[in-house]
Structures are given as structure tokens and as C-alpha cells.
Amino acid sequence: MIVFNAKNYLLGRKSKLVTLFIIFFSVLYLYKKETSIVEKIFDYTDKYCRVNEECVVNMTNVTQFEWDYMYVVDNRQSHKSVESFINLKIDMNLDFFQHIFFTKDNKFVHQEGYFYYSDSTDRRGLMLNFDHYKKGMRPITHYVISKENPNILIKKEIVPNHKDYYWFSYANEKQVVRVDWINTSSAED
Numbered sequence: 001m002i003v004f005n006a007k008n009y010l011l012g013r014k015s016k017l018v019t020l021f022i023i024f025f026s027v028l029y030l031y032k033k034e035t036s037i038v039e040k041i042f043d044y045t046d047k048y049c050r051v052n053e054e055c056v057v058n059m060t061n062v063t064q065f066e067w068d069y070m071y072v073v074d075n076r077q078s079h080k081s082v083e084s085f086i087n088l089k090i091d092m093n094l095d096f097f098q099h100i101f102f103t104k105d106n107k108f109v110h111q112e113g114y115f116y117y118s119d120s121t122d123r124r125g126l127m128l129n130f131d132h133y134k135k136g137m138r139p140i141t142h143y144v145i146s147k148e149n150p151n152i153l154i155k156k157e158i159v160p161n162h163k164d165y166y167w168f169s170y171a172n173e174k175q176v177v178r179v180d181w182i183n184t185s186s187a188e189d
Contacts, residue, residue, distance in 0.1 A: 037062065037100050038114050042124050045154045045166055052157060056171060059150040065109050067102040070150075072143035072168070074098055074130050075115075085142065085177070098128050122163075129169040131178075138178035145175050 040062045049055030059070055073082055075098050083090050086101060088108060097113030114126060130140040145152065151171040158164050170176045 037102075037110065037112060038126050041126065041154065041168070042164075042166060045156050049154060049156060052155070054153045054155045054169075056151050057154050059145060059152060060147060063102065063110070065102070065104075067104050067109055068147055069103045070143070070145040071101040071103070072098070072128060072145070073101070074128070074140070074142065077141065082142075085144075124164045124166065127165050127167050129167060138180070140170075140176045140178055142177055143170060143175055144177060149174060 041057065044057060044062050045055060049057070071082075071086055073094070075095070077094065079090065079094050082094060082099075086103065088103065088106065092099075092111065092113070094113075097115045099111065099113050101108060102110040114128075131137045149172070152175075153167075153169040153171050155167040155169070156164060157167065
């Protein structure tokens, strides 16, 4: 004869819910880590590059999907402006984030926003170079990196007891689009 015990039933049910909760968030975390291009850049740089040296990173080695173009967009760009140079309708909010878009055959295959907050608990931060503070340089509005020219430069800098910074930059001038004006002041002024 089977005896129903309400206390054991509830404990068993709670443990199942806790287990399902842990599994769900573990899968979600692993999926996010698996699909985050920024995390993949960090991992690739850690594996193949030396600290404090510029390293050439081929973006086709970082991505696990097919793409024709990669666009890196600063958060200073208007929605309309970004849509005009990508030539696609964007359904996500572009405020406050820098964005990385990948397209294939004039369709999005991957897109993610990235915001680095220096006071966050994240140990690693991607710093995107848009030449905003370089005197005599025309600042970059966005990057256009093709699969035929997929190399970028990454320089990892470790600040002891603080953060690991990954400085993302263009490998050649053909990968960037610059504004029409020249910066006449520098960060030192």
C-alpha cells in the first residue's frame, strides 16, 4: 500500500523546481557565452595573443557562422544613420550601446549591443577605438569589416588589481569610415 506524505511530496517538488531553475540559468549563461562575440574575442585573445602587444585577430576564427560584413558602430550614431550605411532595417534600440552587426546576403545573422561600464564587476572590458581623442585625426563613425579583409587588431592590457582591457582597433584604413572634420584637440589639452 502506498502512503501519501504531503511533506515529502512538497520537498520533492521544491527540489525539482530548484534543479530546473539551476539547469535553465546554466543553459542560458552558456548560450550567452557561446554567442557573445565580445566574449569570443576575449577568449581568442587570451589564448593566442601576448599581453601589451598588438595582435592580429582574424574575425572568421572568432565567429561560428557565415558572414559577409561586420559593422562596429559607436553609440553616437543615430538610428537612421546606422540603417542607411548597413542598408537594413534595425529593430533594436541603439541608445547607450556600441553595437556589432554581422550580415550575410544583406540579412542580419548576428547582432549584439556592448556597453562597457568601468565600475562593473566584470574583469574584462572591450575598448573600441573610434579615434575620438587623437589630435589631427578624423574620428571614426563606424567600422566595416568584410570577410575578405577580416583582420582586426587587439591589444590586451592588464591593470593589476583592477581590470583586463582589450583594445579593439582597425588593421587598415579600408575598414573604417571617418567623419568629415578633423579633431583639433587631444585628450592632453
